[in-house]
Ligand SMILES: *[C@@H]1O[C@H](CO)[C@@H](O)[C@H](O)[C@H]1NC(C)=O
Ligand SMILES: *[C@@H]1O[C@H](CO)[C@@H](O)[C@H](O)[C@H]1NC(C)=O
Ligand SMILES: *[C@@H]1O[C@H](CO)[C@@H](O)[C@H](O)[C@H]1NC(C)=O
Ligand SMILES: *[C@@H]1O[C@H](CO)[C@@H](O)[C@H](O)[C@H]1NC(C)=O
């Protein structure tokens with residue numbers, strides 16, 4: 332495109348060259364000033380040439396290949412991305428839109444007077460990074476290591492990549508490759524993973540001067556595979572004849588086991604048993620349904636099972652096995668209480684005999700045993716303090 336343009340406008344370029352030759356060697360104080368410019372790829376760059384004591388001489392602006400873009404305000408190169416936006420006594424201003432890497436280089440501002448002045452504005456084109464790409468080398472499994480690669484295929488200058496996990500940086504190994512004018516960079520991290528790390532997030536962040544403090548981030552959700560666990564949620568209370576048993580097998584694992592096997596140890600499941608995935612239902616229980624029911628799951632990393640021992644009772648049976656222990660404890664506590672009350676009574680009676688006339692004498696013969704006991708403690712010695720909890 333550019334070479335076509337240059338061919339078309341060759342006469343103008345040549346004219347500029349001739350002019351340059353004509354005016355060379357004659358000295359006069361006149362100046363042009365150009366500033367260096369930085370632009371992000373695809374962005375808009377403004378190239379300024381400041382004129383001092385402009386006397387109407389010809390001003391020529393050339394691109395880095397020294398093709399004339401504008402000849403004293405007239406377009407010479409047919410590249411519409413360049414526009415002359417200002418040409419005054421003070422300055423010449425051109426705007427380049429949709430800047431490309433090839434546009435980089437020195438732009439010449441030349442003033443043809445008796446002496447030739449020129450300044451070069453260096454245009455730098457930066458390539459900011461896109462959001463980093465994150466790839467995992469192979470499927471992570473608990474107890475193993477995961478290797479993650481973060482990459483930015485194009486940036487200029489090279490972007491900086493960092494890994495973060497739980498807001499803390501994790502060190503990776505960076506590498507950089509130069510492809511033409513741009514850099515391809517990667518940062519690789521390796522770390523151990525456990526099942527608790529499944530679904531946790533790691534972030535790769537790219538920073539770059541063209542982003543002006545902003546960051547490009549890509550979050551990666553860890554996928555850690557682990558062996559399954561099975562847990563049967565047992566029903567509440569005892570099961571009696573005619574009841575319906577509902578057992579739920581809570582399954583965990585990655586990949587999640589889909590095939591849940593229900594069985595009965597050393598026996599077959601009752602024919603009435605209904606299996607719907609993780610739920611086993613046995614309606615209208617009979618005594619024959621006694622047994623150990625097992626839920627089994629597996630994935631490629633292992634297997635797990637849980638069991639439930641079903642005991643079916645008569646509808647009328649008083650179930651002692653479940654409650655005999657609590658009864659024993661309650662009985663024991665009651666016996667201890669009665670014993671303590673008796674002890675306290677004895678002590679109080681003894682005290683009232685010793686201290687005749689005390690109001691305790693009358694209280695001790697009162698009706699409320701607990702009231703007495705409390706009084707006894709309030710008035711009694713330190714030795715009884717530890718028993719307070721039984722009365723209050
Ligand atoms: C522009 O950049 C060039 C090369 O980087 C440097 O030599 C020159 O001094 C710069 N000019 C200005 C005005 O900053
Ligand atoms: C160059 O352009 C400027 C501004 O339009 C004009 O004043 C000047 O006369 C031109 N010079 C020549 C030699 O044509
Ligand atoms: C099943 O039978 C085996 C022997 O055949 C025995 O060792 C095991 O205890 C039995 N299990 C149950 C739950 O009855
Ligand atoms: C429950 O089972 C008993 C025998 O064990 C049977 O007589 C009764 O009809 C059954 N009830 C229902 C609702 O199926």
Ligand SMILES: *[C@@H]1O[C@H](CO)[C@@H](O)[C@H](O)[C@H]1NC(C)=O
Nearest residue numbers: 618619620621641642643644
């Ligand atoms: C089931 O277990 C209960 C409680 O141990 C027992 O009374 C009943 O006889 C058992 N039934 C069978 C068929 O084993």
